[in-house]
Amino acid sequence: xxxxxxxxxxxxxxxxxxxxxxxxxxxxxxxxxxxxxxxxxxxxxxxxxxxxxxxxxxxxxxxxxxxxxxxxxxxxxxxxxxxxxxxxxxxxxxxxxxxxxxxxxxxxxxxxxxxxxxxxxxxxxxxxxxxxxxxxxxxxxxxxxxxxx
Numbered sequence: 001x002x003x004x005x006x007x008x009x010x011x012x013x014x015x016x017x018x019x020x021x022x023x024x025x026x027x028x029x030x031x032x033x034x035x036x037x038x039x040x041x042x043x044x045x046x047x048x049x050x051x052x053x054x055x056x057x058x059x060x061x062x063x064x065x066x067x068x069x070x071x072x073x074x075x076x077x078x079x080x081x082x083x084x085x086x087x088x089x090x091x092x093x094x095x096x097x098x099x100x101x102x103x104x105x106x107x108x109x110x111x112x113x114x115x116x117x118x119x120x121x122x123x124x125x126x127x128x129x130x131x132x133x134x135x136x137x138x139x140x141x142x143x144x145x146x147x148x149x
Contacts, residue, residue: 001064003101003110003131005071006138011114016075017094022066023080028059029099029113031128036145044143046130047104050111054102062100090118108133117149124149 012020031037032055040046066079078086080095099113110133115126128143 001070003112003138004064004098005073007114007129007131007140008071008073008096010140011096011116012075016073016077017092019086019088019093020075020077021080021086021093021095022064022071022077023082023095023097023115024064024066025097026062026064026100027097027113027115028061029128030055030057030059031111031145033059036128040128040143040145044128044130044141044145046111046143047109050102050104050109050130053104054100054111057100057102060100064098090123093118095124110138113145122149 031040031051037051037055040051041048071077086093095115095117097115097117101110101112103110110131111128112131113126113128115124117124125146125148127147128145130141130143131138132141133139
């Protein structure tokens with residue numbers, strides 16, 4: 001959860017969107033299955049061992065405990081209920097979802113992906129991210145694998 005929390009704080013450095021929702025379910029992201037592994041390795045210098053570790057997690061979704069007290073964010077957000085998708089203007093809505101996170105052996109590097117949707121997935125984007133831990137803080141690098149809705 002610390003990786004997600006720190007990424008959110010960097011993604012919205014000044015102020016979070018007024019209508020921010022966090023998905024309480026991870027989504028499947030697998031660079032090997034999607035045949036992106038060589039590009040991430042070659043173009044973004046993601047270690048092969050981290051890509052293999054991510055693939056080993058398997059194609060499963062997991063629940064995330066993103067209730068308001070657990071994320072310890074400096075601003076308000078809501079947990080997404082997909083059965084009641086918010087009816088908010090697209091330019092005001094952000095629904096953030098994360099893939100699972102793969103860590104290297106000493107937990108100093110992590111690989112994950114995020115999705116930032118708006119308007120019932122009619123707009124938004126997503127990206128693979130490489131995180132490197134320096135002390136207690138994670139530094140994030142957006143990778144070349146990007147998608148738009």
